[in-house]
Amino acid sequence: MFLARVVGTVVASRKDDGLVGTKLLVIQPLRPDRTASGPPLVAVDSVGAGVSEEVFYVRGREASFPFLPAEVPTDAAIIGIVDHWNVG
Amino acid sequence: MLIGRVVGNVVSTQKNVKLEGSKLLLVQPLDLAGEPRGTPVLAIDGVDAGPGDRVLLVQEGRAAQLVLGLGTAAVDAAVIGVVDAVEQSD
Numbered sequence: 259m260f261l262a263r264v265v266g267t268v269v270a271s272r273k274d275d276g277l278v279g280t281k282l283l284v285i286q287p288l289r290p291d292r293t294a295s296g297p298p299l300v301a302v303d304s305v306g307a308g309v310s311e312e313v314f315y316v317r318g319r320e321a322s323f324p325f326l327p328a329e330v331p332t333d334a335a336i337i338g339i340v341d342h343w344n345v346g
Numbered sequence: 347m348l349i350g351r352v353v354g355n356v357v358s359t360q361k362n363v364k365l366e367g368s369k370l371l372l373v374q375p376l377d378l379a380g381e382p383r384g385t386p387v388l389a390i391d392g393v394d395a396g397p398g399d400r401v402l403l404v405q406e407g408r409a410a411q412l413v414l415g416l417g418t419a420a421v422d423a424a425v426i427g428v429v430d431a432v433e434q435s436d
Contacts, residue, residue, distance in 0.1 A: 259370075259388035259423055261356070287385065290354060290372055295385040304420070305360055314356065314370075314388050316420045320407035323420040324362050337420045338361030343372060345354035346397060 259314045260295070261288040261340065264307050268300050276331045283307060283336065285315060290345045301334035312340040348383075349429060350375045350403040352395050356388055364419035371395060371425055373403050378434060389423040390414055402427035 266284035270277070281303040287295040304324035307313045313336045315321075321335035354372040358365075369391040377383045387403065392413035395401050403425055404410060410424035411417065 259421065260385065261372075261388065290386050304362060314358065314361075316407075316422045318407055318422055320411075320418075320420050320422045323418050326418065335420060338358040338365065338370075341357045341359050343354055343356040344397075345372065 259316050259337070261290065261343070262286055262301075262313055262315055262336075263288055263292075264309050264311050264313060264336075265298060266309065274331050276329050277302070280325075280330060280332075283309075285313065285334075285336065288312070290343060299334055301336050302330060302332040303336045305336055305339055307336050307339050314338045314340060347426070348375045348403045348405065349378075349432065350387070350401055350425075352397050352399045352401055352425070353386055354397060362420050364414065364416050365390075365421070368414060371401075373401060373423075373425060375403060376400075378432070387423050389425045390421050391425050393425055393428055395425050395428050400429040401425045402429060 262285035268282035
């Protein structure tokens with residue numbers, strides 16, 4: 259999993275049936291010092307996150323698991339909203 | 347697996363139900379010289395590791411789910427060992 263900040267939303271009217279009803283958010287992966295780490299990506303939200311919130315997300319096959327038994331075709335899912343993190 | 351160093355922890359109240367009760371560590375992957383390599387990863391703690399520990403990190407879903415022990419869960423990384431020593435031949 260990785261830290262990220264929600265920086266936007268995606269609206270797609272025509273999409274795979276498995277994505278109907280999901281919320282698509284644009285997230286910017288972060289390092290713990292809050293600098294950007296690599297390019298932004300689109301993730302399906304599973305926890306009710308919103309723009310500007312700090313979150314963590316899971317990549318790969320496991321990204322579809324929060325939605326079981328629905329089969330959501332995604333490779334990234336937000337699985338938590340971060341209260342805070344401690345470094346050191 | 348990668349060798350990494352635990353650099354912190356993450357607190358999250360609102361999260362996937364299967365992550366409730368598990369500790370989330372921030373782990374900085376290291377190269378063999380001990381230098382940081384890439385972006386720190388959030389990993390489930392399977393061995394009661396803490397900040398400063400050098401650890402074994404898996405970044406693969408099935409392995410991380412075995413650590414959690416709850417069947418299918420939305421996790422893709424886990425700390426599965428605390429490294430005592432690494433020996434390298436030249």
